[in-house]
Amino acid sequence: MRQVQVAGERPYEVLIGAGAQTRLGLVLEGTAKAVVVHAPPLAAAAGAAVETLQTAGIAAEAIVVPDGEAAKTAEVAAGAWEEFGRLGLTRTDAVVGLGGGAVTDLAGFLAATWARGVRVVQVPTSLLGMVDAAVGGKTGINTSAGKNLVGAFHPPAAVLADTDALAGLPDAEFRSGLAEVVKCGFIADPEILRLLTEDPTGRRDTEELIARAVQVKADAVGQDLRDTGVREFLNYGHTLGHAIERIEDFGRRHGEAVAVGMVFAAELAGQAGLLTPDEVERHRTLIDAMGLPVRCAGDWAALQAIMRVDKKARGATLRFVVLDGIGNPTILTDPDQAWLDAAWAAVTGGTA
Ligand SMILES: NC(=O)c1ccc[n+]([C@@H]2O[C@H](COP(=O)([O-])OP(=O)(O)OC[C@H]3O[C@@H](n4cnc5c(N)ncnc54)[C@H](O)[C@@H]3O)[C@@H](O)[C@H]2O)c1
């Protein structure tokens, strides 16, 4: 079992490996009650989690929420709060978020808000959840104005990334998770880029890639939980990515939107003279080889309007995470309109 320590006010561990979920009883030892939040496809794993907790003497119940992005709504949160009340969940009890990133984002948000904060243990079951969503304490739901616009910083008490869960994960979801892995490679860890270049499926080195991506995330959130400095670099590819998700009504996988967003950000950095044409091309070639999208279509004016309410924006000023060389992220503020248009042309298939 690999372990990554996340620093902060209350440091915690991310356990990565086969069977990690069975540590649930141990990490919540002494807790009176726990509620396992999950979506229908993960009912069997949630049942096993409830059993593990009960064996450890913890009164555990499961509550079911809709699958995928449909879980991240105010209505679903309100329904879950009602359930917590019915179950008599108190401040010394705990929430367990078991599922993909959508469920762990929701479960974290429920834990942050219930009784003004109860512990959450995250049990991510998708690759994306393991390498990103379950780690770092960003929790939240979507609104009609945009992605993750309502939320709280609420770090988990522990993260159990049980790689056995990946056996049931559809290939397209695995690839979506790989987008966040390659993001970590581009912003901080060239070894990730090397491993993915050798095996773009990510299947040969899965555990190594998870541990490396979690380490990149832990390094950033350990220094900057509240996203005012280095943590912003984890948003590489997300400014356009989130706008695409929003404009497509959250119908596209998060990692797929981020993949196009990274190619866009690379093109933008190319326009700004921060990346060489080869480095821009390296993004496109690797992301494409991984089976992720490098192009998209859409209403450019509408996408730009959405990007202006991105959480990184300040006033009406657009801010993008870009690379000043591979592995060296920086913020590009208020880029020239001509650069934005050229980068957009490059991802829509036109020539920049
Ligand atoms: N909080 C953060 O820091 C952070 C970071 C990255 C992404 N996110 C959020 O995470 C969400 C995306 O997460 P995701 O990609 O996991 O999507 P998801 O949660 O929608 O899961 C994708 C699908 O895979 C299924 N699934 C999950 N695990 C499975 C398994 N082991 N076997 C079979 N099916 C399984 C789910 O039920 C769902 O249908 C987005 O809402 C994104 O905004 C948050």
Ligand SMILES: O=C(O)C(=O)C[C@@H](O)[C@H](O)[C@H](O)COP(=O)(O)O
């Ligand atoms: O943890 C972070 O910080 C990230 O930016 C990681 C992203 O991969 C993730 O999608 C996050 O939810 C985006 O945060 P947001 O603040 O832009 O909603």
Ligand SMILES: [Zn+2]
């Ligand atoms: Zn993301």
